[in-house]
Amino acid sequence: xxxxxxxxxxxxxxxxxxxxxxxxxxxxxxxxxxxxxxxxxxxxxxxxxxxxxxxxxxxxxxxxxxxxxxxxxxxxxxxxxxxxxxxxxxxxxxxxxxxxxxxxxxxxxxxxxxxxxxxxxxxxxxxxxxxxxxxxxxxxxxxxxxxxxxxxxxxxxxxxxxxxxxxxxxxxxxxxxxxxxxxxxxxxxxxxxxxxxxxxxxxxxxxxxxxxxxxxxxxxxxxxxxxxxxxxxxxxxxxxxxxxxxxxxxxxxxxxxxxxxxxxxxxxxxxxxxxxxxxxxxxxxxxxxxxxxxxxxx
Numbered sequence: 001x002x003x004x005x006x007x008x009x010x011x012x013x014x015x016x017x018x019x020x021x022x023x024x025x026x027x028x029x030x031x032x033x034x035x036x037x038x039x040x041x042x043x044x045x046x047x048x049x050x051x052x053x054x055x056x057x058x059x060x061x062x063x064x065x066x067x068x069x070x071x072x073x074x075x076x077x078x079x080x081x082x083x084x085x086x087x088x089x090x091x092x093x094x095x096x097x098x099x100x101x102x103x104x105x106x107x108x109x110x111x112x113x114x115x116x117x118x119x120x121x122x123x124x125x126x127x128x129x130x131x132x133x134x135x136x137x138x139x140x141x142x143x144x145x146x147x148x149x150x151x152x153x154x155x156x157x158x159x160x161x162x163x164x165x166x167x168x169x170x171x172x173x174x175x176x177x178x179x180x181x182x183x184x185x186x187x188x189x190x191x192x193x194x195x196x197x198x199x200x201x202x203x204x205x206x207x208x209x210x211x212x213x214x215x216x217x218x219x220x221x222x223x224x225x226x227x228x229x230x231x232x233x234x235x236x237x238x239x240x241x242x243x244x245x246x247x248x249x250x251x252x253x254x255x256x257x258x259x260x261x262x263x264x265x266x267x268x269x270x271x272x273x274x275x276x277x278x279x280x281x282x283x284x285x286x287x288x289x290x291x292x293x294x295x296x297x298x
Contacts, residue, residue, distance in 0.1 A: 003244060006240055006243065006244055007244060007257065008260075009236070009240055010237060010240045010241055010244060010257055010261075011257055011260040011261045011264055012264070013233045013236045013237040013240060014233075014237055014257070014261040014265075015261050015264040015265045015268060016229060016232075016233040017230060017233040017234055017237055018084070018088060018093060018096075018097050018100070018261075018265045018269075019088075019093065019265060019268060019269060019272070020041075020225075020226050020229035020230040020233055021081070021084050021085035021088045021230055022085070022088035022089055022093055022269070022273065023225065023226035023229070023230075024037040024038065024041065024085045024089070024226040024227060024230055025085040025086045025087070025088045025089020025090065026088075026089040028085075028086070028089070031203050032200060032203040032204050034082060034085065034086055035082065035196055035199050035200040035203060036200050037085075037226060037227050038078070038081055038082050038085065038196050038227070038230075039193060039196040039197045039200050040224070040227035040228075040231070041081070041226075041227040041228070041230040041231035041234065042078070042081075042189055042192045042193035042196055042231065042234075043193055043227075043231065044227060044228050044230075044231025044232060044235070045189045045192070045193075045231040045232070045234040045235040046186070046189040046190050046192075046193050046235075047231075048231065048232060048235035048236070049185060049186045049189045049235050049238075049239070050186065052182055052185075052186070052239050053182055053183065053186055062180055062183045062184075062187065063177045063180060065175060065177050066172065066177050066180045066183060066184045066187070067187060069168060069171065069172055069184065070184050070185075070187035070188045070191060071187075071191050072168060073165065073168045073169070073172075073184070073188045073191075074187075074188045074189075074190075074191030074192040074194075074195055075191075075195060076161050076164045076165050076168065077161070077165055077188060077189075077192050078192045078195045078196050078199075079157065079161050080157075080158050080161030080162055080164075080165060081192075081230075081234070082196070083154045083155075083157040083158040083161065084096070084100055084154075084155070084158035084161075084162075085230070086154050087100075087151050087152075087154035087155040087158055090150055090151035090154065091151030091152070091155065092269070092276065092277050092281070093265055093266070093269030093273060094262070094265060094266035094269060094270070094277060094285055095137050095155075095277060095281055095284075095285065096151065096155045096158075097261070097262050097265045097266070098133070098137070098262055098284075098285055098288045098289075099134065099137070099152070099155040099156065099158075099159050100155060100158050100159050100162055101159075101162075101261070101262055101288075101292060102130055102134075102159050102288075103158075103159040103160065103161070103162030103163035103164075103165075103166065104162075104163065104166065104292075104295075105127060105130065105163065105295070106160070106162075106163025106164065106166065106167060107163055107166040107167045107170055108123065108295070110163075110167050110170075111170065115174075122294055122295075123294070123295045125294060126291045126292070126294035126295035127291075127295070129287055129288075129290060129291035129294065130288065130291045130295075132284075132287055133284045133285070133287040133288035133291055134284070134288075135284070136280050136281065136283055136284030136287065137280075137281050137284035137285065137288075169181075172184055182239070185238050185239065189234070189235065189238075241257075259289055259292055259293060262288075262289060262292075263289070266285070
């Protein structure tokens with residue numbers, strides 16, 4: 001019973017990550033501001049992650065394999081989070097979340113090629129449906145707006161990053177150092193924090209003119225809600241999924257997690273952010289949900 005309650009928590013935190021990411025994406029007017037917001041979220045995630053290793057203070061005795069892989073993982077996580085939050089800020093949450101969910105295809109293909117894991121004909125059919133879903137979601141006759149494509153490009157990068165993250169975690173868990181996963185995630189949030197801060201400093205521009213919109217700037221509390229919420233969700237999601245990975249079969253965890261998260265994000269986003277999608281995109285969204293269920297269950 002506890003595992004299924006945690007699975008519900010996993011869906012809620014994944015949806016929270018997407019929605020708080022939308023808050024961050026909407027609130028950031030520039031790349032530098034987006035990096036600043038994501039840096040703050042990783043600070044929160046890192047601080048939260050330390051609570052999971054209290055009493056296990058072997059934090060400085062981690063293997064070099066885990067340390068190096070956590071650096072690579074952090075780069076991927078940082079890019080994924082930044083592009084996902086910006087895509088959420090520009091596009092409809094339900095559609096961006098669906099494209100982001102497609103990232104699970106990458107570890108399936110990777111495992112098939114590298115480790116020889118089987119892929120059923122139903123999963124291949126599901127992949128074809130995913131392509132159909134993407135076409136219906138993205139294609140607009142006569143669409144020429146660069147902004148119209150920006151959200152999709154960002155969502156696509158986030159999707160690739162999501163799949164890469166899963167592959168790196170799988171590599172770590174198939175290694176002799178699989179018991180260091182908690183430390184692996186602690187180091188990953190730490191390095192993600194460092195990388196986003198460096199990127200923030202690089203993109204920071206000296207302001208030669210006074211800020212004319214200072215009076216319109218939201219309060220400190222409003223500016224912190226997004227990063228704090230995002231950081232807590234990132235940390236909680238990582239560790240809940242880590243626990244469930246060894247407790248629930250993937251045939252149960254995977255489809256419930258992906259579809260539940262997607263539907264929850266869609267409903268909440270429609271209520272809070274008033275996201276609008278066309279009939280064609282709704283059809284694409286429905287086909288995408290069916291494709292996820294086929295790949296996960298068959």
